[in-house]
Structures are given as structure tokens and as C-alpha cells.
Amino acid sequence: MQKRVFAAALAAAVTLSLSPPASAQTPQKIIFDTDFVVPPQDDGTALILALKSPELQVLGVTTVAGNDSMERATSDALRVLEIVGRTDVPVYRGANMPLRHEKSEWSAPLHGKWWSDDPPPAPPGGFATKQAEAGSAMDFIIRTINANPGQVTIAAIGPLTNIAMALRYEPGLAARIKRIAIMGGAVASLADGAGNMTPNAEFNIWVDPEAARTVFRSGVPISLTPLNVTRKTKFSKEWYDKIVAVDTPVTALLKERMGPGFARDPNRAGQMYDQLTIGALIDPTLVKTVELFVDVDDHPGPSYGVTVGGQKIWEGAEGAKQMSVQYDVDFDRFIRLFVDRITRK
Numbered sequence: 586m587q588k589r590v591f592a593a594a595l596a597a598a599v600t601l602s603l604s605p606p607a608s609a610q611t612p613q614k615i616i617f618d619t620d621f622v623v624p625p626q627d628d629g630t631a632l633i634l635a636l637k638s639p640e641l642q643v644l645g646v647t648t649v650a651g652n653d654s655m656e657r658a659t660s661d662a663l664r665v666l667e668i669v670g671r672t673d674v675p676v677y678r679g680a681n682m683p684l685r686h687e688k689s690e691w692s693a694p695l696h697g698k699w700w701s702d703d704p705p706p707a708p709p710g711g712f713a714t715k716q717a718e719a720g721s722a723m724d725f726i727i728r729t730i731n732a733n734p735g736q737v738t739i740a741a742i743g744p745l746t747n748i749a750m751a752l753r754y755e756p757g758l759a760a761r762i763k764r765i766a767i768m769g770g771a772v773a774s775l776a777d778g779a780g781n782m783t784p785n786a787e788f789n790i791w792v793d794p795e796a797a798r799t800v801f802r803s804g805v806p807i808s809l810t811p812l813n814v815t816r817k818t819k820f821s822k823e824w825y826d827k828i829v830a831v832d833t834p835v836t837a838l839l840k841e842r843m844g845p846g847f848a849r850d851p852n853r854a855g856q857m858y859d860q861l862t863i864g865a866l867i868d869p870t871l872v873k874t875v876e877l878f879v880d881v882d883d884h885p886g887p888s889y890g891v892t893v894g895g896q897k898i899w900e901g902a903e904g905a906k907q908m909s910v911q912y913d914v915d916f917d918r919f920i921r922l923f924v925d926r927i928t929r930k
């Protein structure tokens with residue numbers, strides 16, 4: 586009897602060890618929410634990374650104003666999906682402006698044409714034949730989450746306007762979202778925590794602080810990729826050379842868009858922002874995280890759009906939620922994964 590139980594247990598163990606890991610069996614369903622611009626802008630290569638990774642299933646792309654206008658995000662995303670050969674992925678137009686933030690004399694000359702209503706420029710190869718779907722990004726997010734309760738992660742790598750609007754619109758939506766992976770913020774209580782838009786504010790959060798505060802306080806589990814960790818990444822010519830050594834439609838696009846820059850200055854290097862958020866979804870062991878309460882200052886003034894993180898709740902941050910904040914990355918492993926996936930046929 587005992588022997589038979591042992592044999593059965595052994596058989597079960599063998600079966601288990603022969604099974605592929607869960608991630609290989611069932612890809613994570615994600616909605617890709619983005620202030621997209623064609624590569625080398627980070628959302629561009631982040632989308633390609635997601636599409637080329639079997640661990641992820643991109644259910645749809647939702648666009649938002651941020652790095653440029655929402656219309657440019659939409660037009661560029663449609664074109665990149667054609668280049669990658671993934672016209673099956675639907676694209677939905679999202680918010681054209683942040684919830685409250687308006688263009689100012691200060692913001693206009695700085696990075697990010699989130700306020701622009703200019704017609705989008707033609708992407709490489711011309712405008713896509715593929716069209717955006719009817720209906721809004723918010724409707725798509727709500728519909729998709731409701732149809733797959735507890736199963737869908739939102740990769741939110743632009744301002745959080747669409748997500749905040751969906752949360753505000755649909756009762757109970759927060760409880761049905763599996764996780765939101767956010768590129769945004771800078772946490773001054775951790776190393777390398779300065780902002781990149783104002784002294785302490787990071788761009789994505791600064792563009793729509795009211796939306797960010799809503800999302801951060803929603804109670805949805807959040808993984809945050811702040812500037813603290815992206816500052817430990819460096820995309821240099823060494824990695825560019827490895828990518829363009831392979832010939833695919835994607836690498837041809839990257840060569841066209843990044844080649845001239847590296848030819849002018851072979852020592853140039855850029856941070857990887859949104860790509861790291863996607864990388865950490867593919868393989869969470871690439872990053873080190875700490876659980877912090879993180880809140881957003883949405884009061885007009887010198888701290889507008891600043892994210893503040895602490896081990897415990899502090900006065901004024903009552904209602905802030907704890908989230909998983911990335912503060913370090915195994916860059917060598919991450920960049921090898923990135924190059925491997927980007928160069929896949």
C-alpha cells in the first residue's frame with residue numbers, strides 16, 4: 586500500500602517536473618496603454634518586446650496623450666503593428682488631454698506634446714492601412730476587464746488618464762483588474778530619486794497627476810517602475826549593433842531610426858523606461874522591489890505631479906496604498922532578454 590502511494594507520488598512528481606512552467610503554458614493577458622511614438626522612443630520598442638514575448642498576450646493597444654498627441658500615438662502604433670506583422674491587435678483611441686492639466690507657457694517648449702492638436706506626422710513608410718477600432722480606449726478597457734475578471738494586467742506606460750477614467754466610470758472595476766504595471770514616478774526616499782520634468786516629478790505622472798492619484802489609490806495591485814530603477818539601464822551602441830546584425834522588418838526600422846544617431850555619436854546611450862516595465866512583467870526576477878506606500882501630489886504648486894513613497898503612511902497621505910516599487914535591475918540579463926526578443930523573426 587505504502588509502496589503504491591509512493592509510486593503514485595513519484596509519478597505525480599515526474600509529471601510535474603516534466604510540465605513546462607505556468608508562464609509558458611498560459612501567457613499573461615495584457616492591455617498595452619501607451620503614449621506611443623515610433624522607435625527609438627521607448628513605448629515603440631516596449632510594444633515590440635511585448636509582442637515578441639510568448640509570456641505575454643497583448644489583447645489590445647490603448648492610446649493616450651503624453652510624449653506626443655493621442656492622435657500621433659494612435660497613428661504610430663497602427664504603423665508599428667503593421668511593421669511587426671501584428672495587425673490582428675486592435676488599437677483604441679483614448680484621452681486626448683489629461684483630466685485637468687492644461688498647456689502652459691512653461692510646459693509648451695519642454696518635452697512632450699501632450700497638449701497638441703496638430704495632425705500627426707506620417708510614420709516611417711507612411712500612414713498605416715490598418716485603422717483604429719470604433720469606440721474608446723476606456724470602453725475597451727472596461728469591456729475586456731469585465732469579460733476576464735482577475736485575469737488582465739494593464740501595462741500603463743504613459744500618463745494614467747485612460748485608466749483613471751475607466752476606474753471612475755465603471756463601478757467595481759478596480760477589484761477585477763489583476764495588476765497595473767506602471768512606468769512612472771521618482772521616489773526621493775530611495776536612491777536616484779530626482780524627477781525628470783521638475784526637480785522631483787517624473788514626466789508620465791506630471792502630465793496627469795490627478796489621474797495618477799486616482800490610479801495609485803484605487804486598490805488595484807500596482808508594480809511601479811520609477812526613474813530610480815530606469816537610471817540603472819543604458820542602451821548603448823554595443824546592444825544596437827547586436828540588434829541590427831539580424832535582418833528583420835523590426836531591426837530595419839530600428840536601423841533607420843537609430844543608425845544616424847549612433848553614427849554621429851557612437852558613445853551616446855539612453856535609458857530604457859517602458860521597456861523595463863514590460864521586461865519585469867515577462868520576468869519579475871529581473872528587478873528588485875520594495876513595498877512602499879506611494880502617493881501623488883496633485884496640488885498646484887512646486888510639487889505638482891511628484892510621487893512620494895514611504896515605508897509607513899504619513900500625515901497627508903492617508904488613503905495611500907502600498908505597491909511594489911522597483912529599485913534595482915539585473916541589467917545584463919534584462920538587455921540580453923530585450924535583444925533576444927527584439928531580433929526574433
Ligand SMILES: [Ca+2]
Pocket residue numbers: 619620621627628651652742743859
Ligand atoms: Ca511611454
